[in-house]
Amino acid sequence: GLISPAEFIPVLENSQLIKKVGLIVINKVVKSIKNWLNSGFKVVPISINLSARQLEDSNHLQSIYQIIETAGIDNNLINFEITESSAMDDVNHSLKVMNKMKEKGFSISIDDFGTGYSSFSYLQKFPIDYLKIDISFIRNMTLSDDGRNIVESIINIAHLLKLKTIAEGVEKEIELESLNQLNNDIIQGYYFNPPMPEVELEKIYSDK
Numbered sequence: 001g002l003i004s005p006a007e008f009i010p011v012l013e014n015s016q017l018i019k020k021v022g023l024i025v026i027n028k029v030v031k032s033i034k035n036w037l038n039s040g041f042k043v044v045p046i047s048i049n050l051s052a053r054q055l056e057d058s059n060h061l062q063s064i065y066q067i068i069e070t071a072g073i074d075n076n077l078i079n080f081e082i083t084e085s086s087a088m089d090d091v092n093h094s095l096k097v098m099n100k101m102k103e104k105g106f107s108i109s110i111d112d113f114g115t116g117y118s119s120f121s122y123l124q125k126f127p128i129d130y131l132k133i134d135i136s137f138i139r140n141m142t143l144s145d146d147g148r149n150i151v152e153s154i155i156n157i158a159h160l161l162k163l164k165t166i167a168e169g170v171e172k173e174i175e176l177e178s179l180n181q182l183n184n185d186i187i188q189g190y191y192f193n194p195p196m197p198e199v200e201l202e203k204i205y206s207d208k
Contacts, residue, residue: 002195009051018051019060026064029078030071032198037073041205045107047079052086055097065104075105079130083111087126095125102127109166113154120157130186131158135169138189142174152182159183 012018029046036043054060068078080101087094087110098108109130110123114137123131133154140147151167158165167179170189179187193204 002197005049013051013053016053018053019057022051022054022060023063023067026067030068030073033073033077034071036202036205039202041202043077045077045079047081047109049081049083049111050086052083052089055082055086055094056090061097061100076107079107079109081109081111081132084113088122091122091125098127112168114150120161123158123161123163128163130166131163132166132168132188133184138167138169138175138179141178142172148178148182151179151184155182155184 009018012021025048029048033043033046054064068075082094082098087098101108107129108127109132110126110128111132112134113131114134131154133151137147137151137154141151142148155165164185166186166188167175167184168188170176170179170187170191172191175189176187176191
């Protein structure tokens with residue numbers, strides 16, 4: 001069966017295998033994108049998570065860029081997701097990496113926002129496109145006025161900074177309705193579909 005990233009990613013990071021697996025993932029993603037384009041599918045940007053270990057290694061990042069360039073796909077079809085905590089490990093280095101990504105035409109998301117120690121002042125500095133609201137805020141949003149107000153504040157400030165918001169882990173109709181009322185931009189979660197193998201995703205597209 002499928003194994004949650006929450007189970008195997010920490011193991012990969014601790015064993016130093018995260019970079020090797022990261023390159024395997026990049027190769028798989030660009031191959032899939034090319035196949036989808038050749039099949040006539042409308043391809044939206046695919047998000048790829050980058051760990052702190054990947055971000056700190058300039059040679060590894062260059063290998064990632066080279067794989068994408070060799071594949072010949074548009075860089076705007078790739079969105080790099082960087083966790084809030086990873087971005088804040090070394091702000092100056094993160095800023096340098098993100099600027100390089102933007103120069104190359106990639107889009108960038110800050111993942112798990114609200115779980116770390118960043119501030120909106122740093123969001124003004126980072127050349128990012130999307131802010132992913134952590135699932136913990138989405139869960140609390142429908143439980144109390146304070147929870148809803150926090151999500152509303154995150155969305156409003158993100159929009160002031162010209163960022164789009166992505167709500168993580170949406171599972172219930174009431175969560176979807178609340179997020180729509182708060183003008184959230186993008187929804188992610190089991191409400192629509194659970195994670196699935198590529199062949200199942202292609203079948204969904206083919207049936208539409």
